[in-house]
Amino acid sequence: MTVTTAPDRPVTGETPLPPDTAESPGHTRPALLMMAPFLVLYLLFVIGPTLYMFLMSLFDTSLVRPGLGSFAGLRNYTEALGDAAFWASMWHTLWFTILTTPPLVILAFLLALMADRVRRGRWFFRLAFFLPYILPSAVVALIWMWMYTPELGLLSRMVTALGFAEPSWLGDPDLAMWSLALTTVWWTLGFNFVLYLAGLQDIPRELYEAASMDGAGPVQQVRRITVPMLSRTTSLVVVLQVIASLKVFDQMYIMTSGGPNFSTRPALEYIYDVSFTDFRVGYASAVSTLFFLLILAVSTVWVVLTRRQEERL
């Protein structure tokens, strides 16, 4: 299978540029000037705070006292790794990612696939699936808390109308994470749906026509043409989704505050709680650093995997 380049980005006919090691005369100063606004803000508000976070993680820094506090060495790290609440929050983050990633990738793919085959009214499907994605998390939380309200909420009524006992959607520790996952799938599916829709539009129609002339049915066409042609889109969607799910915070913060009984408290809310209720910023920085390393590991695995995949293509 060959990789198709997007038709709107011709790369032929270019004059080859001098190799990177050679510094073209007169480029350095204007280049630095053009990058300066971004780089200054980037150093001040992204790299700076990251380094400061590493530094604080080695001290007993407190939110309510200025300065770094007394030196703690690696004590914050050993404490975090020995703390059940830390591992519970990491597990909740992971569990949420496991619950949300497969439906958000597979369902988005299937819906985009179907929308691509429908000739008319594609704008309607784009609207229906993408609309929730642009709602602020606070709005999504308000709507779904109302849906989950005991006795009055729409979902509760539907379940009781079918003759089942009414579940306590957000109040039952075993069910709360599933309820939050359901809300999240509804809310964020649209982004992956649009990414897939854009990928599908790049597949030449002639491939399908040729396949159907050769007697390939629709299911075969999907398996032999669509899925392989979309492999790059899929690997991108998966990693963006995993990273987004690992970073979950808003839904829990508004809908359950991590409850009931801390059963839905993800890593970021743990960091938030430790910093802003216990004021233990040094310890929270150690947890943040561990969490950053986790995301870095996931991203690295993705880069290695996609490199290998591209070599095979």
Place this chain on the structure above:
Amino acid sequence: MTTITAPTVTRESVDRRIKLFNATCAGVLIAFAVIWLVPIAWAVDTSIKPNSETTNPTWAIQDPTLESYRTLLSQGSIWNWYASSFITSTLTAAATVLTGSMAAFALSRMRFRFRWLIFWFVLIGIMIPQQALIVAQFREFAALQLLNTYWAVVLPQVPAAIAVFIFKQFFDGVPRDLDEAARVDGAGFFRTYWRVVMPLSRPVVAAVAIFTFVWSWNNLLWPLLVMTNPKLMTIPVGLATVQGTYGIRYADTMASAILGALPLVLLFLFFQRRIVEGIAGTGLKG
């Protein structure tokens, strides 16, 4: 063209199967689309009931009323939140597009020492979870005495590494002949960027601007920390802090949710096509 068809699979039977398949697709899609719209429809339905009627378990409304909307809009704080959200999101989107595209232009078009090092240095920014930096950033803004100002919300959101990455992907695909010609004609780098490359990049500029605006508008955690003054709160922060105060007045709660979402819904309806085109052009799809 000659086609070899297996005896059992004729062209016609395949065509029939594809037609049936497409019809099934349409049916399943419509079902899903309806399910997806139900929560929003339910919220709208609730919001136009009188507060006393929201406990009534049907979609039917006895006396539809805009009372909840009137109450909210006359209270005034929502107007402050709208203003805050508009100012911060617009500034963030404009500054992100400008600084990100300039940096990407340099990385894509200019040759200088350590170019690759700088590019990788920027890429690391995609992997740093901004939410894990909140404490360090909070201390920084406290030290700068910028808490409870628009700067506190805007500045940390502007250096978005993902924007540089998307712009560079796109610029790499813009034919070089055009801007080489402009250079030969004596235009400087900045002029080439502003007059030649940027006008060719409208779809990606639109996509980055729209998505930055939406992400900034919906950002909750950071503005929640730095905007404690109710007058300066953005929409999500305002909604998150007042949701408890309505108690069981579900109609008011739903009306506030709909008012909070309305500007973005309008933005989306207006730019729907641009969003998909933009994604198709950015290389974000992989």
